[in-house]
Amino acid sequence: MAQQKSILDRYLTFTSSSSGANGDVDAHAPTAAEVGVEAGGSNVRVVTFNGDGAERGTTLMKYTKVVRMVRDYTLCLRFNVHLFRILNAVIYFLTATNYDEDPISFEVYFEKIRTKFGGRGRFYPLPANLGTNKWYHYCQVRDMTGGEGRVYLDGELIVREKVNFLADPKPRDVVIGQDQFKEKYQSQYSYSGKLSQVNVWGRVLSQEQIQSVSRCEVDLEGDVLAWSNPWEVQHVQEQVVALRELCGSVSRGRLVVPLPLLRYHDAVYVCKGLRGAIHDPATPDGMLKEFEYLKGIGGCERQWSAVTDEGHENLWYNPFTNAYFNNSQLFFRINNPDGDKYQNCNRLRWEGLEDTSCDQHSCAACHTPADSTWTLRGICEDEERMFYFNLEARPLGFFGFGEYAVEKMDDGGWMWYNTVTNTTMAILPHHHSNTSVAVSTTAALARYTYPMGRLTWETKMEVCGQAPGPRVLTLSPCTTSEFTCSDGVCIPFARRCDLRFDCEDKTDESLCDIINYPADYRSRLPPRPASDLALAISVSVTMDTLNVDTTNMLLSVTYNLRLTWYDNRLTYNNLKKLARLNSVSQEQAEMLWRPTLSFLNTDNIQNTAVDSDAVTTVIMEDENNVPDLSNPYEVEIYQGDTNPVSTTRKYHTVFTCFFDLVLYPFDIQKCDMQFQILSASSEYLIFNLSGSSVEYMGPKLLVEYRIGKIDLDVNNATQYSGSRVRVELIRRYGYAILNIYVPSFTLLIISYLTLFFRAPIFEVRLNTALTSLLVLATLFTQVSASLPKTSYFKMVDVWLLFCILLNFLIIIWHTVIDLVIDYGDGFSGVSGSSPYGDVSKTWAHPPPPKEAARHIEVTQVRPMQTGGTPDSGKGKTFLSALRLPATNFDFHFYIKTSKITTSAICLVFNLIYWGTLSAGSGLMYYT
Known part of the structure; x- marks a missing residue:
């Protein structure tokens, strides 16, 4: 087991070290001497409480005077948390006669703060979680004249609320670092960190004044309580630092982590796993500075540069920036490069870069952000603070926001342990085997000697209900918007399960199941909304083609039928805004409850089918999610009651219609596609009209008809809810x-x-x-x-x-x-x-007529009268x-x-x- 360095020593060294000799910090805060010249030499006292992280009820500061905060006041202080507890007691103004009566206080939590204005206290969420080893400036204002309470963090107003304050003439004792309850300090809440510039004014400071103090532009002393006045101290460490150093340490720049002798590709993998980069100095000064970072480390006479020309000779590639350079753009020593295709990597020399074989072993200076927050996923903790860590460069280690730490052991392995109880939680053996991913490269094998990434640890205590033994844990600097590849490289979380490989180890496309089924899930039972009302199902019909048979009064439709509903019994993993990336696998879809519809006006009354042609997806409507830090494979959990599930299938159905041909060929026909829910009655399942839609994607002009209006309506008043898509057909x-x-x-x-x-x-x-x-x-x-x-x-x-x-x-x-x-x-x-x-x-x-008679001679011929027959008279009469x-x-x-x-x-x-x-x-x- 490693010799566990004193956390107090490490903490004091960490906050006061410079980069000159050790090279731990690339862009460091100015020293006191530098500030004295540049910023006027203003120095302040800094007090450290429980720097080793232990819980003590005896570590505190107490003001030597009794203070009164009768009406308006402004309380400001600067704090730096080293280790977050469940509650971090910062400062209390306690009634001198009864410490439990209406305190004025300020308490720090990992994700929130708590402020009390004379007994009236509330929790206030922070814009972002607090970090360790960072200075924050806090101000609390009680404005009785305006009837307001205000809270500022780093000069920014984060709380403003109306409060009817009463005058407070009580004399108060001031205690820093301990929470008082029934005349006894609560050691489990003792403050672990640093404090400075604790001042109280008997007036309301303007926002401009508060911002000026927070930026270290001025150092105002309080008139009710002054930081420079005498204090009673117990078991605390004091030091004087430059005021500018407190503001400068808010952003800690970059750490330089010295990597031991490794092959080039091994060094690149390890540095990427640390979220860092190896530099490629372009000037003699830059070359000397890189040597300074590894000064005093044995065996590091040779040091890697970032670039390589393995892909194309004399075209140098930087794997950290993805930039390309030719020979003239790099700072080579004379007569270099000269290794041709046999020497494709560079090492640093006093005179410039020298090409060498990538299989040689050299050290490397890995520049990584100093303020990165590392996360240990795969453990189960009630408090979120226990999952987060800070990186320290010398020696390389990870020290938690809570009581945990990860340090290297003497045998080369790594240990995760509790710094307060000194309990070993798990170990990572040297050259351990990794069961979570397939090891296929020499670089990957070398990288597994470091704890970064998704690896298999040997737990020594019960973790997440699992007995001691092998367990996959992920130690990563990736943010909540990023995914950790098994080799420790971070990629945008949106690329997780996006149907293409982005991690070199291809782990971003593994374990991509969308739905989490509870143990008591029943696929035969429909979801029951929390309101105990009927579950609303949205139906969407997208028609591709229509064909009308007027003689037989039939409508043939090819369409996509989509049903959408909420299932509050489910949770979903890693949803994407693009719904097609949230496709549910066929195995998971078979376990899912899905509504069944009947097509009423068909010859054989068909139903919706649940088969391989049905595509089930989850639609991300609510972007709020809860990261599941207990899962080493990094999942974001989305709730089923705010993100609907949808199933889509393509159908070709022939619907019967009833045409009224009175106005033919100038008639307008209306043909319906009628659907009815079969899964349950309308007491449990109904159609949601507001979420339903219909769309026709085909041509508007058919052989006989032109497509008119297409609308959708629902009827939830019957025993089984129904919906109807009405297609208007105008005769051409x-x-x-x-x-x-x-x-x-x-x-x-x-x-x-x-x-x-x-x-x-x-x-x-x-x-x-x-x-x-x-x-x-x-x-x-x-x-x-x-x-x-x-x-x-x-x-x-x-x-x-x-x-x-x-x-x-x-x-x-x-x-x-x-x-x-x-x-x-x-x-x-x-x-x-x-x-x-x-x-x-x-x-x-x-x-x-007379005139015509003169010119035309008319001769009338009559038949001879020979006695005739009786029939001749009848014929004449008939004509x-x-x-x-x-x-x-x-x-x-x-x-x-x-x-x-x-x-x-x-x-x-x-x-x-x-x-x-x-x-x-x-x-x-x-x-």
């Missing part, structure tokens, strides 16, 4: 116009034009009208055959029937006109012997009966009447017909 009437209305209207015009033919050519007029009627009847039959059989008339039927009836009316008019024309006396029925000559002209300008009775109108009147009435009927019908279609049909549809 261009085909009907070209193939039905235009031909039929053309035939109607042709039939109507027969009214303008010459009256005597009855056969021509009649045959033309009959032909049009025959074609219309054929067209009517064809249109009816292409549509579903309905018991009602469609608008196209009305149109064609109208055309047929109007054509029939025209034929009737031809018959009437033919009967009106007198083919008897003076009319032989032959066009050439017509009493009017050219009938078309005669009807337009008929000559007077006479077919003629219309004599009227005062000649046939010109009937011709004009036929034209006017036919035109009027057609006009009135079209006004009514198209007027009816102008509203509520696809003829005048607007989206």
Whole structure:
């Protein structure tokens, strides 16, 4: 076991060491002498409490005077915590007559602070967790005039609240470093760290004054309590340091960790595991400075530079910065590089860089951030402070915010132990075997002699309920937004389980299960919300293609159906903003409860399928997460009640529809896709309308229809909740116009034009009208055959029937006109012997009858009267009966009447017909 160096000695050395001889700190705080020249020589007293981390009830400071803080006051101090306890007692103003009565105090916790204004105390969260070995400036203000209590940390206002303060005339004793309870100090809360500049003013300091003090620009002394006045001290260490050193140590710069003799690649791996970098000095001064960092370390006469040209000769690559250089850009010694492909690495020489074999052993100076917080994952602690550590360079070790430390043992192995109880928790043997990852490179083998990364330790105490034995632990400097590869390298946490390898050991794509199932999880039972209401399920339908069969009244749809719900029984690991990266494996999905839907308006009433085609993902809606530090594989835990789970599957379903074809071909149809929850009744499961959606991704124009509005509605009032996607289909009437209305209207015009033919050519007029009627009847039959059989008339039927009836009316008019024309006396029925000559002209300008008689000789031929037969009289009577009775109108009147009435009927019908279609049909549809 290692010789455990005194934590107090190490702590004092750590905060007061410089980089000149030891090289531990690259950018260090100015010394007292330097401050005296540059900052005016202002020095302050610094007091250390329990520097070894032990719990003592005797380590304290007490002000030699009694103070009164009657009305307004400002309390300021500067603190530096070395070891966080459950409660860190900083300062108490205790009533002199009764220490338990209404104290004024300030207590420090790892993630919060607690301030008491005369008994009234509250916990206040901090913008960020506090760190160890860092100076913080704290101010507490009681403003009775303004009725406010304010708290400042490092000059920034973090608390401001309205408080009705009362005057406080009590005399108070001031105690630093101990918590008083019933006249006894609580050693478990004793302060471990440093304090300085404790002052109290009997007034309210402005924010500008507080900021000036926090930045070490001024050193104001308090008028109620002054830090420079006498104090009673017990078991504390005092020293005087430069004021600027307190402010400068807030940011500790970089530590330089000396690495012993290693091959080049081993040194690179180890330094990356320390989150550091090996430098590549470009000047003689930089070269000398690098040598100073390893001064006094035996065997380190040779030292590695960062660059190598293994990938391409004379093209030097820096693995820490990913930058490339040629020979002229580096500080080589004369006649170097000269090793060609056999010497691809560089070591530092006084005269410059010298190329050498990468398999040689040299030391290296690893520059790593001094203020990095290291985390030991894989242990179980009630308090978060116990997981965090600071890195120390000489000797290399890790010292916790709590009682833990990790140090190197004499045999080369590492030990994790409790510094307060001196209990060994686990050891990491030298050249130990690692069961968590596969070792495939020599560099990896060398790196396992260091505790960084994810390694298998041998526990000596029970850890997380596991008996002593092998256990994987991860010691890493990675932040909460980063993931630790098994070799200790940090990558952005977003690259964890993103379907590509980012760690060289490929561990970032292992253990990527999303869902954590509790032991009592039942996949047959639906989740029960905390409100005890029905679980709301969101449905999302994304349609890719639509196909409509009008004859059979069917709608064929290819679509993606997504169901989304919350399961408060589950927690999820490492969610990403991109949902596809949160895919649940098939094995885990089979254990998951998922809702089952029925497709109602299908022939065989299909259901949703749960198979390999179903994709289950978790959607990250709430970015708040809790890091599980007890898991060595670094997981972020997300809650199931704020992050929904979703399952998506592609379906091709044929839905039955009910078309109303009255307005065909200008009809607008509405076809539904009906879904119903089968998993449970609406008392337990309902559809969530606000979270549901529908989208159509296919073409808007189909063969027969144009896609109109598509909406989604739900019905949770029935026994089983249902949802409906309604698709609006607007008939594309261009085909009907070209193939039905235009031909039929053309035939109607042709039939109507027969009214303008010459009256005597009855056969021509009649045959033309009959032909049009025959074609219309054929067209009517064809249109009816292409549509579903309905018991009602469609608008196209009305149109064609109208055309047929109007054509029939025209034929009737031809018959009437033919009967009106007198083919008897003076009319032989032959066009050439017509009493009017050219009938078309005669009807337009008929000559007077007398005038016609002068020019035309009419010879009447009558049959001989030979006694006849009885039938001859009957025939004459029958022919006479077919003629219309004599009227005062000649046939010109009937011709004009036929034209006017036919035109009027057609006009009135079209006004009514198209007027009816102008509203509520696809003829005048607007989206």
